[in-house]
């Protein structure tokens with residue numbers, strides 16, 4: 001992780017001055033449609049969205065050229081039809097290698113103040129370096145990738161148009177992040193009911209919504225427009241965790257087995273659940289919370305046992321299914337540009 005941060009800082013610094021020039025040129029701005037109820041999206045200095053940046057990022061996201069043997073792309077593990085998550089417990093990287101964690105959704109990822117389950121890495125631009133270097137993901141090197149891209153005239157042309165420079169680590173990290181920031185999901189049945197004021201939810205779904213917001217404690221962590229307060233917590237999954245969680249990044253004992261609170265948007269599409277994909281269904285997730293979880297030194301005090309009737313459990317699941325955004329998973333602007 002530390003290696004990633006050092007390389008990341010170099011990449012970020014080296015590009016700073018050139019980016020300044022690039023912003024003087026006339027560029028076609030990419031307008032993001034911010035859904036009702038969502039805050040404005042913020043962009044890092046020098047990386048405002050433009051059409052070409054987003055399009056270049058989209059190509060790189062779907063291009064297996066990023067992996068050492070050109071077999072795996074970002075989209076191999078972040079699949080649009082699954083809300084940019086995957087349905088595998090652990091998604092394989094190059095040569096079928098397996099890491100330790102379940103691939104999360106990238107819906108609304110541009111709003112996340114921290115990335116990864118550790119809740120530690122701060123920018124999308126830095127995060128791009130993680131899968132590129134990971135042995136169990138691309139097992140590659142961003143400098144080598146840039147050399148490959150420089151031999152492709154389309155990538156060269158788009159890179160110059162987007163950032164006024166040849167493909168390099170600066171361009172790769174920023175373009176992919178630009179595409180990721182456009183992945184906004186805010187048109188689920190829940191949004192239509194609550195923000196767009198169309199009465200589309202049925203009685204069971206509304207009963208489930210009441211349980212979620214008023215009867216149970218889910219919103220003490222899964223709150224706000226993106227169903228997460230962006231905090232890091234332990235929800236009592238195990239007494240002993242194989243994954244040290246945030247402690248992996250910070251080395252602080254108090255961070256052991258602490259994980260970022262994930263969004264619940266599109267949750268019906270992103271099974272299996274939890275950092276290790278260990279829970280297969282939403283019903284089992286709810287039963288986990290009903291049990292009050294396993295005792296762990298760092299378990300949040302908000303995780304307490306409760307009991308639901310069969311009908312209530314079903315209602316809660318029906319409500320969680322209302323967080324699926326079908327427009328998001330079929331939006332042609334987010335699909336594979338090579339197909």
Ligand code: HEC
Nearest residue numbers: 073074077091092093101102103104115116117118131137
């Ligand atoms: C082999 C599967 C795999 C590939 C390939 C992959 N990812 Fe991921 N991605 C994951 C897993 C697993 C995690 C969770 C890792 C963790 O928390 O430590 C993750 C996490 C992320 C996150 C953090 C999301 C959040 O809310 O915290 C982002 C952003 C992301 N990936 C983007 C990308 C991009 C961009 C690429 C291509 C450059 C990529 N991923 C390639 C599996 C993959």
Ligand code: HEC
Nearest residue numbers: 217218221233235259260261262273274275285289300302
């Ligand atoms: C103390 C904070 C907290 C509370 C309260 C809480 N959760 Fe969670 N939830 C988390 C954390 C942290 C995770 C991720 C844990 C992990 O990855 O190991 C999570 C994961 C989940 C997941 C899996 C998400 C995914 O993408 O894998 C679902 C579904 C979920 N919670 C639903 C609920 C529901 C329903 C309630 C109310 C009954 C609830 N949560 C209450 C903190 C909380």
